[in-house]
Amino acid sequence: MNDAETMIEVVDLHKHFKDLHVLRGISTTVKQSEVVAVMGPSGSGKSTFLRCLNRLEEPSSGHIYIEGVDILAPYIDINRVRTEIGMVFQSFNLFPHLTAIENIKLAPMSVRKLSDKEAVDRGMALLEKVDLAEKADTYPEQLSGGQQQRVAIARALAMQPQIMFFDEPTSALDPEMIGEVLDVMRNMAKEGMTMMVVSHEMGFIKEAADRILFLVDGEVVEDGTPDHIFNRTTHERTLEFLSKII
Amino acid sequence: MSTRPDNTHKFVRTHPSWSVWLRRPPVVALSFALLASYAVFLLPSAETESSLLFYLNINLFILYVLFCTGNVLADGKKPESLKMLVALALIAIMCWLFYRYSGAEWHRLREFFFNWEKLQGKWWILWQGLEVTLLLAFISGIGSVLIGLLVAILHTLHSPTLNFFLRVYIDVFRSIPMIVIMVFIFFALPFMGISLGSIVTTVLALSLGYGAYATECFRAGIESVHTGQLEAARSLGLSRWKTISKIILPQAFPVVIPPLTGILVAMLKDTAVASIVAAPELLKRARELYTSETNPTPLVAAALIYLMVLIPLVRVVNVLENKLGKKRSR
Structure with a gap:
């Protein structure tokens, strides 16, 4: 925790939904600029794990340290924590009543108190980055899934977060649109963003991820490099899962 | 083959x-x-x-x-x-x-129902009544929308204790007939030393009663917004209030407007109940004329005036509902 390079530290995280014990004591650390892929069979708690880390779900017990600060402490303003963590969702969740640029500038203006001009400048630069500058004034329903997801990434980046969470960012996309979203994510990884990605995109993970957390039934069964997990693992559950998705 | x-x-x-x-x-x-x-x-x-x-x-x-x-x-x-x-x-x-x-007695139809001579020089009484009716509806409309919005937003806090009391308010005022609320406020409360005028009684009763309906309407609108919207807003660090005012309500309003307009039209009609507590609205004034002229023509005139005012509004509600239907099915 004293290591300045540690961005996220999770200690013995538990989550119950009524009788369901979804997360059973997860502990891990994520260093600065590290890209961590979270994999596991459906129902293993991958999404819940990610959503606990910015308290979209309230953890039942355990500790979460973001940049060394215990974010479960009562004196923490979770909204300020969330400005440091961008999140991208499976179903994009763009605001349908706002155009692309309005989607992006909303949070910087109302949370970071940027002026309209600053927010638009920042937003246009980000749209440029995800290659959608010409779609700035388009409403989400007129964009394809891939375009919507790229706008969603730009919206998250507009808060200039230290960390980015991706919750199955390509699962709701048509196959031909997956590439454009993964390209954007690859570039972010290259630029040194700290990322946690719930995904089963093998190609992307092999290339961009530094580590894979393999979750089964709310527990980390394996934690290793992609090379280790994909090529040299001997763990029974991991092998079973990999045989199914390849 | x-x-x-x-x-x-x-x-x-x-x-x-x-x-x-x-x-x-x-x-x-x-x-x-x-x-x-x-x-x-x-x-x-x-x-x-x-x-x-x-x-x-x-x-x-x-x-x-x-x-x-x-x-x-x-x-x-x-x-x-x-x-x-x-x-x-x-x-x-x-x-x-x-x-x-x-x-x-069909041959006396005109004499009883359409005896416009009886109303000569007295139309202004009915117009005055209409003014009071519209004023009552306007103020109570604002009142019920404000109550509805407030209660619906409080509902999004998902506090079980608070929700229990909100539920009690909604259920109680949706269950009591409007006329009973008015009569209670106007004729029963004075025994406790609380005397409210007929106008205040009407506005209070209509606001509380239709506020309960408006609440249900706003609540449905807010619930129609996908939870992903809330999560996206919260994950960007937007506060609870900013999330409601910038994300939830703008998306809920188009859904809420048609049924809410319907509720407000129903409330405009229910202002006629206020004649029971002697509020000088349209029906009350028509009944006064009916008594003084001993002829039902003023009642027919009042009915026609209600029609003239409400038919266009009812059509508007219909158009709004169709628009929403089209938007939803898209």
Whole structure:
């Protein structure tokens, strides 16, 4: 925790939904600029794990340290924590009543108190980055899934977060649109963003991820490099899962 | 090339269909001719002494009318213009039967119901009443929308204790008839030393009563916004209030407006209940005239004024609802 390079530290995280014990004591650390892929069979708690880390779900017990600060402490303003963590969702969740640029500038203006001009400048630069500058004034329903997801990434980046969470960012996309979203994510990884990605995109993970957390039934069964997990693992559950998705 | 076995027997009609036969144009024409002759030869005259046979005869005639017209209206193949004609004929026949057999004093219809001379120089009383009605509706409308919005937003806090009390408010005021709320406030509360004027009583009762309906309406609108929207907003660090005001409400409003307009129109109609607590609105003023002129024409005039005001509003609600329907189905 004293290591300045540690961005996220999770200690013995538990989550119950009524009788369901979804997360059973997860502990891990994520260093600065590290890209961590979270994999596991459906129902293993991958999404819940990610959503606990910015308290979209309230953890039942355990500790979460973001940049060394215990974010479960009562004196923490979770909204300020969330400005440091961008999140991208499976179903994009763009605001349908706002155009692309309005989607992006909303949070910087109302949370970071940027002026309209600053927010638009920042937003246009980000749209440029995800290659959608010409779609700035388009409403989400007129964009394809891939375009919507790229706008969603730009919206998250507009808060200039230290960390980015991706919750199955390509699962709701048509196959031909997956590439454009993964390209954007690859570039972010290259630029040194700290990322946690719930995904089963093998190609992307092999290339961009530094580590894979393999979750089964709310527990980390394996934690290793992609090379280790994909090529040299001997763990029974991991092998079973990999045989199914390849 | 293989020869296919004859499958006709699988689909051929196994029992006779009367409806097909009955709907042939010559049969329809014949049944209407029979209907006309029934009216001419078999119906009793209005002066006949009432007896069981008298009522039986008229009832049989009505059944036959319904049978003939229903036969045409239910036929998908007949042109709409013909159906419209038959429907109008049905209405005309029913009106004629009522005219002939109700025993009402029809020759005095104009004298009682449309005696506009009685209203000469007194229309301003009704217009004044209409002004009060619209004013009551306007203030209570604002009141109920504010209450509805507030309660619906409080509901999004998902606090079980708070929700219990909100639920009590909604259920209680949706269950008590509006007239009972008004009468209670106006006639019962003074016993406790709380005397409210008739206008204040009306505004309070309408706001509380229709506030409960507006709450349900806003709540449905807020719940129609996908939870992903809330999560996206919260994950960007937006506060609870900013999330509601910038993300949830702008998306809920288009959903809320049509039913809310409907509720407000219903409230405008219910201002007439205020005549029971002597609020000087349209119906109350019309009843005053009715008493002083001993003639129901003012009541007819009031009904017509309500129609003139409300028909356009009801149409607006309809248009709004259709628009929403189209948006949803897109």
